[in-house]
Amino acid sequence: MIRLLLLDIYVFIIALLLGSFFNVVAIRLLKKESIAFPPSHCPHCKHKLSVFDLIPVFSYLFLKGKCRYCNVRISPLYPFGELLTAASIFVVYKFVGFEFELIPALILTVLLVISVLTDIHEQLILDIVTLPMLGVLLISRIFIGSEPFWFYLAGGVVGFVLLLVIAIASRGGMGGGDIKLYAAIGVALGPWLTVMSLVLASFAGAVVGGILLLTGVVKRKQPIAFGPFIFIGTIAAYLFGSDIWHWYTSFW
Structure with missing residues (x-):
């Protein structure tokens, strides 16, 4: 039971991280930019984001929806994309199984x-x-x-x-x-x-x-x-x- 719970938590965390990546994929492909370079940065001030700025959902909540460096508001679509990815992958995984x-x-x-x-x-x-x-x-x-x-x-x-x-x-x-x-x-x-x-x-x-x-x-x-x-x-x-x-x- 505990092993199954840990597995569920692991899948959900991985899905959250994937959601953060899919946000980048969506935005950069729309702009016809590389999804790999440059590294993640604030779209307003262009400052490179640290690891603590990129924790899915939690960084957005901790920073109160604003960039740490220029204080410009971050779009709520970022945590939305992360949660949508995590929830949908987790639900599909639970229904289909391995x-x-x-x-x-x-x-x-x-x-x-x-x-x-x-x-x-x-x-x-x-x-x-x-x-x-x-x-x-x-x-x-x-x-x-x-x-x-x-x-x-x-x-x-x-x-x-x-x-x-x-x-x-x-x-x-x-x-x-x-x-x-x-x-x-x-x-x-x-x-x-x-x-x-x-x-x-x-x-x-x-x-x-x-x-x-x-x-x-x-x-x-x-x-x-x-x-x-x-x-x-x-x-x-x-x-x-x-x-x-x-x-x-x-x-x-």
Whole structure:
């Protein structure tokens, strides 16, 4: 029991550290900068950050959300990205366990997290992240999965075609990044859960979007990042797809 608890703590800490790195990946790729050089620094005063400035979440809280060197406010998206990464990786790890399926599950989770971060920052989902991860997912599905490879390949086609049709019908309301992202999601989930993922994402987007409109946070026709809702729909479909389907069909 203690060993399991220590393992859980270890996984969560590693996921937090990964979240800090994914923040850097998202921001620097959006700026078309190297993710390795220069070392982590304040985007305002350019001062190199020390180890104590880079402890996930805790540094932000300890510094009260401000840079130690220039006192400029740090974006709350930094601890958000760290916590999102830690929570999603931890939940996927607990649900899947140490099975081979954990490999495509974590690849998908990392892709979704980085996509959420870039989409929130600039409303962009980057091909430089999605396409390599799509390739890795395809390779993993050759060897790992409860269904034959063609099933997951079909999922990728379904995800791509569905989003392409929506993009055409909405006349640009859905970007090319979303289309390619759903191709990767389809490879990870297969066709049926991919459709469920899109339905859940659309439902979550409609609910949250409606609330934001009613409260005046956003204005009508103001674009909203869809990445966070894709994340919600995909994780829910992957982890709870069968339960959701059984619950839904119980009303028939």
